[in-house]
Amino acid sequence: MHIADGILSAPVLIGGGVVAAGGTAVGLKKMDMDKIPRVAVLTAAFFVASLIHIPLGPTNLHLILNGLVGLLLGWACFPAILIGLLLQSLIFGFGGLTVLGVNTVNMATPAIIVYLVFNRFIRGNRRIISIICAALAGVFGVLLASLLTAFSLVFSGEEYINIAKIVVVGHIPLMAVEGVVNVAIIMLLRKVKPEVLEVPHAVYE
Amino acid sequence: MIIENFAEGKSLLHTTDPRIKICLCVPYIFVIALSNSLYTAAAAVLIALSLIIISGLRLGNVLKSIRVFFWFILLLWVVLPFSIPGDQIIRLGPLRASSQGVLKALAISLKSTAIVFFIIAFLGTTKVFSLVHAMSHFHMPKKLLYLTFLSYRYIHVIYMEYVKLRDAMRIRGFRPKTNIHTYKSIGYLIGMLLIRSYERSERIYNAMLCRGFHGRFYLFEHFAVTGRDMVFLSIMAATLMGIGWMEWITKIM
Numbered sequence: 001m002h003i004a005d006g007i008l009s010a011p012v013l014i015g016g017g018v019v020a021a022g023g024t025a026v027g028l029k030k031m032d033m034d035k036i037p038r039v040a041v042l043t044a045a046f047f048v049a050s051l052i053h054i055p056l057g058p059t060n061l062h063l064i065l066n067g068l069v070g071l072l073l074g075w076a077c078f079p080a081i082l083i084g085l086l087l088q089s090l091i092f093g094f095g096g097l098t099v100l101g102v103n104t105v106n107m108a109t110p111a112i113i114v115y116l117v118f119n120r121f122i123r124g125n126r127r128i129i130s131i132i133c134a135a136l137a138g139v140f141g142v143l144l145a146s147l148l149t150a151f152s153l154v155f156s157g158e159e160y161i162n163i164a165k166i167v168v169v170g171h172i173p174l175m176a177v178e179g180v181v182n183v184a185i186i187m188l189l190r191k192v193k194p195e196v197l198e199v200p201h202a203v204y205e
Numbered sequence: 206m207i208i209e210n211f212a213e214g215k216s217l218l219h220t221t222d223p224r225i226k227i228c229l230c231v232p233y234i235f236v237i238a239l240s241n242s243l244y245t246a247a248a249a250v251l252i253a254l255s256l257i258i259i260s261g262l263r264l265g266n267v268l269k270s271i272r273v274f275f276w277f278i279l280l281l282w283v284v285l286p287f288s289i290p291g292d293q294i295i296r297l298g299p300l301r302a303s304s305q306g307v308l309k310a311l312a313i314s315l316k317s318t319a320i321v322f323f324i325i326a327f328l329g330t331t332k333v334f335s336l337v338h339a340m341s342h343f344h345m346p347k348k349l350l351y352l353t354f355l356s357y358r359y360i361h362v363i364y365m366e367y368v369k370l371r372d373a374m375r376i377r378g379f380r381p382k383t384n385i386h387t388y389k390s391i392g393y394l395i396g397m398l399l400i401r402s403y404e405r406s407e408r409i410y411n412a413m414l415c416r417g418f419h420g421r422f423y424l425f426e427h428f429a430v431t432g433r434d435m436v437f438l439s440i441m442a443a444t445l446m447g448i449g450w451m452e453w454i455t456k457i458m
Contacts, residue, residue, distance in 0.1 A: 004274065004277050004317045005234065005237075005238050005316065005317045005320040005321070006237065006238050006313050006316030006317040006319075006320055007313055007317070008238075009239075010239050013235075013238070013239075024349065025346075028346055028348045028349055028352075031348065033348065033420045034410065036348060036351050036352055036355065037355060037406045037407075037409045037410040037413065038403065038406040038407070038410070039352060040351075040352050040354075040355030040356045040358075040359065040406070041355070041356075041359050041363065041402045041403070041405055041406035041409065042399065042402055042403065042406070043352070043356040044355075044356050044357075044358075044359040044360045044362070044363045044402065045363050045398050045399050045402035047356070047360055047363075048360065048363045048364045048366075048367050048398065049367075049395045049398060049399075051364075052367070052391065052394075052395070053381075054381070054387075054388070054391060055381045055382055055383050055387060056383055057383055063395075065395075072399070079348075079349055079352055080352075080356075082349075083349075083352055083353050083356050084356075086353065087333070087353070087356065087357055087360065089324065090328060090329070090333055090336065091333070091360075092270065092271075092273075093211070093267075093270055093271055093321065093324060093325045093329050094271055094273060094274045094321065095234075095271075095274065095317060095320050095321035095324050097230075097231075097234055097320075097324055097328075098234050098235055098238040098320065099238075159285065159288050159289045159306070159309065160288070161288065162284050162287070162288045163280070163281070163284050163285070163288070166280070166284065177388060180385060180388040180389070180392070181388050181389075181391060181392040181395065182392070183392070184388065184389045184390075184391075184392025184393055184396065185392045185393075185395050185396040185399070186396075188392070188393050188396035188397070188400075189396055189399065189400065192396070192397075192400055193400045193403065193404075195403070196399055196400060196403045
């Protein structure tokens with residue numbers, strides 16, 4: 001899902017940086033100091049979860065889980081994803097610092113959308129609606145992220161149109177897997193510890 | 206999980222003030238990312254390579270750690286030559302590769318390789334905690350710094366938690382395959398990981414409160430810029446200007 005350094009044009013890099021900074025500012029503002037340990041440890045957990053190999057036929061893939069990040073962290077998903085990508089770059093050294101803003105926007109915007117659309121239904125009483133919304137949240141998180149990634153490529157140069165198509169098509173299997181895994185995760189959380197599904201900045205009655 | 210395998214060392218790059226390294230790394234990677242000339246990109250790779258050699262890191266280890274990155278380069282080489290119209294050089298059935306496409310793929314490969322090397326040379330040689338500390342000198346938002354610090358602090362802890370859960374599943378005969386049972390089980394594993402992380406974060410916060418946390422972390426180590434750091438900064442800044450000049454010259458040529 002990550003775009004590497006040296007591909008995108010200046011306007012896309014700058015635009016991504018500005019939007020990422022704005023989203024992160026909103027996320028930080030909505031998050032009180034006493035929620036920092038919770039957001040930080042969950043960020044670490046998502047980082048670890050994205051390292052797990054998931055078998056798919058002869059190959060394996062890694063989860064992005066950005067839909068779930070949105071559901072669990074709400075607006076704090078912007079700083080969480082920014083930090084996840086930054087640490088990934090520093091720990092594994094694949095680069096990605098010039099595109100940090102763009103990659104953050106590409107993954108965090110779908111997370112926010114998923115949070116705004118599905119959060120209420122997932123925590124609701126009807127189990128079947130919760131299951132459907134959990135699956136949709138997983139699918140849409142990856143689908144929107146791959147579309148945004150494809151747009152960032154095409155806006156940087158028309159010659160990237162084929163790579164952009166490969167990015168979207170290549171993520172279709174992951175969308176299906178994320179949908180299934182997301183349902184299992186949400187059903188477990190609902191049963192075992194529903195508090196985890198309450199985003200840190202919301203006030204619930 | 207291997208973390209910070211390049212941060213240990215006593216070379217020039219390891220001992221330079223992290224603030225100076227950040228001040229150099231950021232302009233370097235952006236200038237290279239936005240350059241268009243093949244010559245600039247090639248020069249940048251050479252400079253980055255010399256920095257890696259100066260830092261005493263084993264080139265083999267560096268290449269091994271970024272092997273995933275080369276898959277991406279390979280994808281570029283497979284797709285780009287056939288996506289850009291121009292002088293035809295190879296024909297594969299209906300596909301025509303253009304020399305312009307090959308040059309574009311070459312330029313991007315050189316640029317991204319140079320950036321990856323620069324990040325390893327400048328930031329990989331610094332401990333992540335020192336980088337967070339250095340970022341505090343650049344007036345980053347306090348909450349963002351604390352969040353970065355704590356996330357990094359707990360990645361390894363949560364990873365060990367994951368290993369524990371994974372081993373428990375293996376002992377009970379779980380073998381990952383392509384089926385719903387596997388995806389469900391991995392979902393439950395991640396769900397448990399999130400629950401344990403949530404509960405751990407409550408204990409962490411309570412422990413912080415017990416120790417008198419009131420919204421501030423205190424630093425016990427401080428950075429000092431030495432004369433040698435300033436010399437290094439000047440040389441690297443001059444080199445960067447050289448790269449910029451090269452880009453300018455090749456543009457008007």
